[in-house]
Amino acid sequence: MWVCRALSGARGRAQVLRALLRACGRRRSAAASFSASAEPSRVRALVYGDHGHPTNVVELKNLELAAVGGSDVHVKMLAAPINPSDINMIQGNYGLLPKLPAVGGNEGVGQVVAVGSSVTGLKPGDWVIPANAGLGTWRAEAVFSEEALMAVPSDIPLQSAATLGVNPCTAYRMLMDFEQLRPGDSVIQNASNSGVGQAVIQIAAALGLRTINVVRDRPELQKLTDRLKNLGAEHVITEEELRKPEMKNFFKDVPQPRLALNCVGGKSSTELLRHLAPGGTMVTYGGMAKQPVTAPVSLLIFKDLKLRGFWMSQWKKDHSLDQFKELIFTLCDLIRRGQLTAPACSEVPLQDYQHALETSMQPFVSSKQIFTM
Amino acid sequence: MWVCRALSGARGRAQVLRALLRACGRRRSAAASFSASAEPSRVRALVYGDHGHPTNVVELKNLELAAVGGSDVHVKMLAAPINPSDINMIQGNYGLLPKLPAVGGNEGVGQVVAVGSSVTGLKPGDWVIPANAGLGTWRAEAVFSEEALMAVPSDIPLQSAATLGVNPCTAYRMLMDFEQLRPGDSVIQNASNSGVGQAVIQIAAALGLRTINVVRDRPELQKLTDRLKNLGAEHVITEEELRKPEMKNFFKDVPQPRLALNCVGGKSSTELLRHLAPGGTMVTYGGMAKQPVTAPVSLLIFKDLKLRGFWMSQWKKDHSLDQFKELIFTLCDLIRRGQLTAPACSEVPLQDYQHALETSMQPFVSSKQIFTM
Numbered sequence A, B: 001m002w003v004c005r006a007l008s009g010a011r012g013r014a015q016v017l018r019a020l021l022r023a024c025g026r027r028r029s030a031a032a033s034f035s036a037s038a039e040p041s042r043v044r045a046l047v048y049g050d051h052g053h054p055t056n057v058v059e060l061k062n063l064e065l066a067a068v069g070g071s072d073v074h075v076k077m078l079a080a081p082i083n084p085s086d087i088n089m090i091q092g093n094y095g096l097l098p099k100l101p102a103v104g105g106n107e108g109v110g111q112v113v114a115v116g117s118s119v120t121g122l123k124p125g126d127w128v129i130p131a132n133a134g135l136g137t138w139r140a141e142a143v144f145s146e147e148a149l150m151a152v153p154s155d156i157p158l159q160s161a162a163t164l165g166v167n168p169c170t171a172y173r174m175l176m177d178f179e180q181l182r183p184g185d186s187v188i189q190n191a192s193n194s195g196v197g198q199a200v201i202q203i204a205a206a207l208g209l210r211t212i213n214v215v216r217d218r219p220e221l222q223k224l225t226d227r228l229k230n231l232g233a234e235h236v237i238t239e240e241e242l243r244k245p246e247m248k249n250f251f252k253d254v255p256q257p258r259l260a261l262n263c264v265g266g267k268s269s270t271e272l273l274r275h276l277a278p279g280g281t282m283v284t285y286g287g288m289a290k291q292p293v294t295a296p297v298s299l300l301i302f303k304d305l306k307l308r309g310f311w312m313s314q315w316k317k318d319h320s321l322d323q324f325k326e327l328i329f330t331l332c333d334l335i336r337r338g339q340l341t342a343p344a345c346s347e348v349p350l351q352d353y354q355h356a357l358e359t360s361m362q363p364f365v366s367s368k369q370i371f372t373m
Helices: A009-025 A086-089 A156-162 A165-176 A193-208 A223-230 A247-253 A266-274 A297-300 A312-318 A321-336 A348-359 B011-024 B084-091 B158-162 B166-175 B193-204 B221-231 B249-252 B266-274 B297-301 B312-318 B321-337 B351-362
Strands: A040-046 A058-064 A072-081 A109-115 A127-130 A140-147 A148-150 A186-190 A210-215 A237-238 A259-262 A281-284 A291-295 A306-309 A346-349 A369-373 B042-048 B058-064 B072-081 B109-115 B129-130 B141-145 B149-153 B186-189 B210-215 B235-239 B259-262 B283-284 B293-295 B306-308 B345-349 B368-370
Touching: A009 B158, A040 A140, A058 A348, A058 B166, A072 A127, A072 A156, A086 A348, A109 A156, A127 A156, A148 A321, A148 B312, A156 A306, A165 A193, A165 A312, A165 A321, A186 A193, A193 A210, A193 A223, A193 A259, A193 A321, A210 A223, A210 A266, A223 A237, A247 A312, A259 A266, A266 A281, A266 B058, A281 B297, A291 A297, A291 B297, A297 B283, A297 B293, A297 B306, A306 A321, A306 B297, A321 B158, A346 A348, B011 B084, B042 B141, B042 B193, B042 B351, B072 B158, B109 B158, B129 B158, B129 B297, B166 B193, B166 B259, B166 B321, B186 B193, B193 B210, B193 B221, B193 B259, B193 B321, B210 B221, B210 B266, B259 B266, B266 B293, B293 B297, B345 B351, B351 B368
Parallel strands: A186 A210, A186 A259, A210 A237, A259 A281, A281 A306, A346 A369, B186 B210, B186 B259, B210 B235, B259 B283, B283 B306, B345 B368
Antiparallel strands: A040 A058, A072 A109, A072 A140, A072 A369, A109 A127, A127 A148, A291 B293, A306 B306, B042 B058, B072 B109, B072 B141, B072 B368, B109 B129, B129 B149
16 A cells, blocks of 8 residues: 655645545555755646546646655656556456555566665666565555565566566466376367466466466457467357367367456356366456356356356455565566566556557457556 | 166057167176066066156166176165166256167166176175166166165164165265365255265264354254254255355354355355465355356455366266275264264155156255165
């Protein structure tokens, strides 16, 4: 959670915001703090004071940059994406909500500018990513506590580093933690063109797993199919194809998957369940259709299907920072070997946030919006 | 699977049935077999030749009793209940369906009359229950292979022995195999007045667990509540009460359950999920509402709820006969200590099967129909 002081044009408005911030309390542990300097630096940030539709509630503001305390780190942000979970958080539909006002964005990469006297794990020039969700990454610069950050190698592409901490981590853990899969086994997923979906395709291919990738029918479907196959997808099928009886023939040639990854819910998730092998697991990590997961009773009882959920923030709570570092390093190895690339990104300057937020919420957008500062 | 030879009044019909049986093939391993005797004994049995509404397809027939081969056991059935799964099997809605024609009933207790020369584990006078589903227990006598049977102690009440192999086993395994519960923990279940439900209440109480028992509102609710509390239920609430916001206050005094047992599906199961503790598991073992289990995506992702299924027949496939015996002996210990009683039973002679089948399918019937031969 992060606390800001707004320096908007209207003095009265700034005072109201300041009062609000005091009411929220100051939490320095993972936060920029108020500057003690008489003439504080001002940094641009995308701030929201209420939950609501992102383009209505997010504003570009100039915030005071806090002084760098002993355990603090001054970071210049380099790139920060707009993820679906950032949108959900602003809308108020997320399992973790920051105190308001808050800076948007939970992911991104920054470069260390300066460190406090007691900081030992980071030095100027290092690349850092947030250790946890809720940091507020959509801003030019910030002062964070050391423990809120984690160093990442700077020999990987900037866009990979900026999109490393949530989606590829989610993809990797879901592939590893629910079913013991072996090379040649297959995995089925929906929303296969999402950030997680693209990471699943690539990591699965690196592990020798065969992916069955379900996407919504759309204009230029062949182009999408080609792109996903180029990433390592073995099969790309539409939601409509998945519902057809002919899918039975499909599974004469492809082993029935023991793992299904569901980011949609509703009918799409029921179809994934129908095609799982007996004893298999469906892991839900998103609900794009805004409909619940519906499981026929017979599939639970007679097919012994297992329904689980996954949330990377919970995984981090349940594991040590060292375990998270190990995960990040594993993914960096895949990146260096060319087995894991960032999703297609459109770089957007911070001031074009209105357009970027709108675009990120459109259906069938294959390019991730990523703020460059 | 069991194969019979019909001796119905009309000779032509018997021939047709005989031809059908030959077409099905003879499986002696868990079966009565054709008698080689010139004048075979005839035994009464409830047979169905097609799937459909039980009172339409089940008929009382006289079947030939097979000769007792070397590894066979001649059993006189003492009592056999009508379980919901027997009805589902006759209707054709079950995970395991016998070849037709078949004798109804999957559970019951019989007494050994005679054994073949190579039978070592059973002797005349022993009580036996089916080792697996599909034996066909609604008949006066039968010749089974030794491996299709399991001895049970004869010092427990007859009705307990007749209803031991399915419902109390299901209840015990669901309480033991999904969440590690400790005395004082609570368990929530729906269909609490079912055979499994009553066993859950009693076994949970014996383990020091607190049960929250959901039932449908009905005439004489207080009578049912008193009866379930008398069995050891800590709380009895209706489906309607479970949906009220006041349930939040309820969980100020009672620990949130980590385990939910669902025999209903539909809305009832969604409500069970809402009241589970984070990380908890809902086990589905029935679908009385004939509606799928519906799980809000947020409960899977942010509350890490787990949805599983349980089927005793699958458990038996996955475990040895010795493990099943151990389970039966554990339950017999509870019965002897007075901690586990049979559900209220109405004894019905085999010839009154039409009425018994109808009654077993009525809502709000608190008494299990049990055939005595």
